[in-house]
Amino acid sequence: xxxxxxxxxxxxxxxxxxxxxxxxxxxxxxxxxxxxxxxxxxxxxxxxxxxxxxxxxxxxxxxxxxxxxxxxxxxxxxxxxxxxxxxxxxxxxxxxxxxxxxxxxxxxxxxxxxxxxxxxxxxxxxxxxxxxxxxxxxxxxxxxxxxxxxxxxxxxxxxxxxxxxxxxxxxxxxxxxxxxxxxxxxxxxxxxxxxxxxxxxxxxxxxxxxxxxxxxxxxxxxxxxxxxxxxxxxxxxxxxxxxxxxxxxxxxxxxxxxxxxxxxxxxxxxxxxxxxxxxxxxxxxxxxxxxxxxxxxxxxxxxxxxxxxxxxxxxxxxxxxxxxxxxxxxxxxxxxxxx
Ligand code: CUA
Numbered sequence: 001x002x003x004x005x006x007x008x009x010x011x012x013x014x015x016x017x018x019x020x021x022x023x024x025x026x027x028x029x030x031x032x033x034x035x036x037x038x039x040x041x042x043x044x045x046x047x048x049x050x051x052x053x054x055x056x057x058x059x060x061x062x063x064x065x066x067x068x069x070x071x072x073x074x075x076x077x078x079x080x081x082x083x084x085x086x087x088x089x090x091x092x093x094x095x096x097x098x099x100x101x102x103x104x105x106x107x108x109x110x111x112x113x114x115x116x117x118x119x120x121x122x123x124x125x126x127x128x129x130x131x132x133x134x135x136x137x138x139x140x141x142x143x144x145x146x147x148x149x150x151x152x153x154x155x156x157x158x159x160x161x162x163x164x165x166x167x168x169x170x171x172x173x174x175x176x177x178x179x180x181x182x183x184x185x186x187x188x189x190x191x192x193x194x195x196x197x198x199x200x201x202x203x204x205x206x207x208x209x210x211x212x213x214x215x216x217x218x219x220x221x222x223x224x225x226x227x228x229x230x231x232x233x234x235x236x237x238x239x240x241x242x243x244x245x246x247x248x249x250x251x252x253x254x255x256x257x258x259x260x261x262x263x264x265x266x267x268x269x270x271x272x273x274x275x276x277x278x279x280x281x282x283x284x285x286x287x288x289x290x291x292x293x294x295x296x297x298x299x300x301x302x303x304x305x306x307x308x309x310x311x312x313x314x315x316x317x318x319x320x321x322x323x324x325x326x327x328x329x330x331x332x333x334x335x336x337x338x339x
Contacts, residue, residue, distance in 0.1 A: 009338060017207040017222075021180045026109040026200045027161070029182050035107045046096070071117035087233050103155045110122030119197065120154055127168070127188035127210070129218035129317060131279060131292040136237065138161060145241050146267070148279035153235050154202060155227035159169030161199040162230075164227030168194040173215075179208035179225050187212060200227035207293075222293030234284070243270025244338050256327060268338065278318065284338045291316065301331050 024030040051331055064073075124135035136145040156162045170188040178185040182198040200206065210221035228236065246254075254271070257263070263273035269282040287297055291313045295301040304311060307328045308316040323331065 019180050019207055019209060022064070024181055025202050025204065026182045026198050028107075028184065028198065029180065031110055032184050032203055037105060038103060040323060042096060042100065072289045090232065099164050103209055105254070113197075117163070119165035122167070123151065124163045124167045124169060125151070125177060125188070127170040127172070127214075127221075128175070128208070130221040130313075131170050132177075132221070132223045133279065138239070138241070142246075143241065145237075146280040147283070148287070149222070149289065150224045150226055150287050152228060152233055152235040153224045154230045155200045155203040160202075160279075163199050165195065165197045168196065174212050175210045175214050175221065176212035177208065177223075178211035181205050181206045182208075182225060184332055185211045200225065201227055203227050217292075220313055221294060222289075223290065224293065239286065239339075240283050242283075243314060244268050246270070247337035249333045250337035253330040253332070253337070256330040257334045260321060260323070260327075260331070262321075262331070281338060282333065284335050286339065299332065300337070302335060303328055305337075306331055 021029065021033060021036070024033050034158050047338065105164065124137065126133040126135065132149050132151075134149075134151050136147070138144045153164045154162045168186055168188040168191045169192075173190060175188040176185045177188060177196065179198070183196055184198060186194050186196040188194065204227055206225040206227065208223040208224075209226060210218055212218075214221065255261070257268075258272055263271075263275055265275040265278035267274050267276060267280045268281065269280070273281075285297070289295060289299055290297045290305050291309075294313050295305075301312070305318070306321075307325075308319065308320055309316045
């Protein structure tokens with residue numbers, strides 16, 4: 001029943017944010033699903049066998065109707081030990097457990113596989129309350145690019161698996177990186193560097209979620225993996241690496257933004273804003289969502305997010321600066337120029 005409910009909810013979720021482990025599009029998610037089905041088949045067969053025998057025995061040997069109960073039933077044959085039977089029910093479970101052990105170990109080794117081939121892309125993901133910082137390392141430190149909550153990666157193409165290798169770190173407490181259609185969960189632990197990898201066999205947007213309770217907005221610590229054909233990914237990366245364009249029509253907003261305490265927490269490359277507490281905003285408008293996937297990144301939400309962050313994400317670390325409506329408008333004007 002529970003399994004059925006899980007599978008049905010998986011189908012329902014497919015319509016919107018598909019977080020179902022039953023629709024893998026990659027390794028190691030596929031082998032995790034296959035392992036689940038194998039273990040389910042073996043344990044399901046055992047369940048049916050044991051329950052079947054139990055029900056059979058209960059029905060076949062139940063106490064008969066009252067008429068028969070009058071005369072004493074003969075005592076059944078008494079059996080004390082049966083070596084062949086005892087050997088059988090000891091050896092059979094041992095063998096089954098051994099087989100399960102082997103397939104699980106094989107999948108775990110596969111999922112942790114230290115592949116010798118250099119990956120198509122190496123990234124760092126840093127967990128924060130309650131958003132994801134994504135670092136695309138450059139050859140030089142100044143070429144390193146940071147974004148938030150939406151991880152662009154190249155999808156596999158031309159039969160060549162594009163393996164993405166991710167180093168997972170945390171800025172505060174334990175989070176867990178989980179994109180069910182791509183890979184299993186891996187924790188982000190303060191003071192520790194964890195690694196995971198996946199390939200994405202088809203282009204698409206794959207939804208993820210922090211999977212380790214980390215406070216008030218844990219449920220709104222969402223992430224997206226945007227897997228694109230190589231050329232599209234390269235184009236995106238090329239744009240992201242540029243410093244923020246100085247758009248003349250947004251000059252007033254830019255001055256306003258740089259005069260506010262926004263700059264203590266946020267970086268906009270190419271300006272004096274160099275804060276590292278909150279997300280890098282250099283190409284904010286290239287992102288689909290705000291506040292770690294809480295809402296669409298559009299004009300109204302952006303305005304609301306700056307004017308009153310708690311109305312969108314209660315408890316969020318983004319402070320309410322109590323800006324006048326005019327100041328909110330200038331800041332939004334500037335942010336919307338960050339394409
Ligand atoms: Cu981060 Cu839960």
